Structures are given as structure tokens and as C-alpha cells.
Amino acid sequence: MKQTINLILAFICCGLLSISVEAQENAAKNMELLAQVSYPDQQSANDIWGYVDENGKEYALVGLYSGVSIVDVSDPTNPVEVAYFGGAGSVWRDMKVWKDHAYITNETDGGVMILDLSGLPDNVTETSWKGGSLNSPT
Numbered sequence: 001m002k003q004t005i006n007l008i009l010a011f012i013c014c015g016l017l018s019i020s021v022e023a024q025e026n027a028a029k030n031m032e033l034l035a036q037v038s039y040p041d042q043q044s045a046n047d048i049w050g051y052v053d054e055n056g057k058e059y060a061l062v063g064l065y066s067g068v069s070i071v072d073v074s075d076p077t078n079p080v081e082v083a084y085f086g087g088a089g090s091v092w093r094d095m096k097v098w099k100d101h102a103y104i105t106n107e108t109d110g111g112v113m114i115l116d117l118s119g120l121p122d123n124v125t126e127t128s129w130k131g132g133s134l135n136s137p138t
Contacts, residue, residue: 034076039064049095051102051117059120061102063093068104068113072121082121087113 039045047063060079062069067086071079087093090106097103100118105111111130119125 035079037062037069037071037079037081039069044091046091046093047095049097049102051097051120053100053117053120057120059117061095061097061104061115063095063104063106065089065091068093068095068102068115070115070117070120070124083124085113085115085124085126 043064043066045062045064049061051059051061053059057072057074059082060071060073062071066089067084069081070083070085072082073079087104088106088108088110090108090110093104093106095102095104097117100116102113102115102117104113104115109130111128114127114129116125116127
């Protein structure tokens with residue numbers, strides 16, 4: 001009987017310890033969901049990258065199945081999409097930012113989409129490169 005009680009107490013202690021460890025792990029992440037952006041037609045997002053302009057305004061570049069969304073996240077409780085650029089349908093879109101330009105590619109034959117972000121939030125220009133010379137969209 002004493003062994004059974006000890007075994008039950010051991011299971012209770014292990015359970016309490018695991019709950020405590022999980023709570024500490026979540027607290028250590030120091031994250032809280034403040035807002036989210038919904039996209040039409042349940043588009044799947046597949047990558048995200050950040051950009052900060054010369055005034056300190058923060059933007060998220062979100063890779064979607066059908067293109068790239070640029071979201072002003074300066075107010076984390078109120079993200080606002082400020083631009084969208086369509087592209088080839090793709091479940092994988094990779095993007096990186098260097099200075100004021102975003103370079104975006106995927107596994108299709110669309111080449112590289114280049115976005116000049118220096119005019120955000122009102123003016124973003126798109127250029128594409130498929131090898132050879134740069135081509136601006138028509």
C-alpha cells in the first residue's frame with residue numbers, strides 16, 4: 001500500500017514538474033499575438049522577411065502563393081497591407097532584402113522579382129530579371 005501511494009505521489013510530482021517547465025518555456029519565448037493579416041481565398045503564406053526604412057518604419061514582406069504582400073507593421077496591433085505584387089503561382093517563394101531592394105524568387109521559371117522599397121509606403125517599383133538584362137513590367 002505504501003509503495004502504491006509513493007508511486008502515485010511520484011506521478012503527481014512529475015506531472016506538476018512538466019506543467020511548470022512548459023509554463024517557463026512559454027514565458028521564456030516572450031511573445032504575444034497582437035494582430036494578424038488575413039488574405040483572400042485562403043492563400044498560403046510561405047515566407048516572411050523584414051525591412052526598415054530610413055525613418056525607422058517597419059514592414060513585413062510576406063510570400064504568398066500568388067505573389068508578395070508588403071505590410072506596414074509599425075503599429076503591431078494594426079498591420080496594414082500597403083502593396084501587393086502578383087507573381088507565378090508557387091508554394092515556395094524566397095525573399096531577401098539588401099539596402100532598399102527586395103529580391104524574390106521561387107521554383108517556377110519566373111526569374112527574380114526585384115522591388116525598390118525606397119518609396120514605401122506610396123511608391124514601390126517592380127523589376128524582373130530572367131537572365132540577361134533587367135526588364136520592367138509593362
